[in-house]
Amino acid sequence: MSLLKEFKAFAVKGNVVDMAVGIIIGAAFGKIVSSFVGDVIMPPLGLLIGGVDFTNLALVLKPAQGDTPAVVLAYGKFIQTVVDFLIVAFAIFMGVKVINRLKHEEAKKPSEPPAPSKEEVLLGEIRDLLKEQNGKPPVAASVTPPSAQ
Structure with missing residues (x-):
């Protein structure tokens, strides 16, 4: 150059x-x-x-x-x-x-929380299916204390 x-x-x-x-x-x-x-x-x-x-x-x-x-x-x-x-x-x-x-x-x-991974989504779906089989309504992504169930 x-x-x-x-x-x-x-x-x-x-x-x-x-x-x-x-x-x-x-x-x-x-x-x-x-x-x-x-x-x-x-x-x-x-x-x-x-x-x-x-x-x-x-x-x-x-x-x-x-x-x-x-x-x-x-x-x-x-x-x-x-x-x-x-x-x-x-x-x-x-x-x-x-x-x-x-x-x-x-x-x-604050930055946006990261999107859940594929494993987390799959585990959430499995949790919801198990709760349906036991006769309990599915819970949202947040965890509820045992006393509230």
Whole structure:
């Protein structure tokens, strides 16, 4: 098989396409979460802490000199990124939890009892014939306790 045919067979497999869709949706979801954290969660949190803007929190390690920019440890952006990660991780956890619950419920569904084998059907017919010979009406497939007979 040529290299082009092998690549085509690989690229059109369902798993590869599903993975590509997942990556694209994941990237879009990441942007939404970043905006949610940066624009909705962090401003009120900063206000509660005392008017702190997390994106501007930084420690200057070496001040700017002439054309050389300052060396800054931007821990506020890091805090914001950690909150982004926690929200994404929690959303993925909840999604996986729902999927696992659905799979578990599907597995718990009772399956139909297997059809009786030829031997069981034959034995049931023999039982019914013997009961008829003894003058008792045949009993259904369920067993009745001796006190009920």
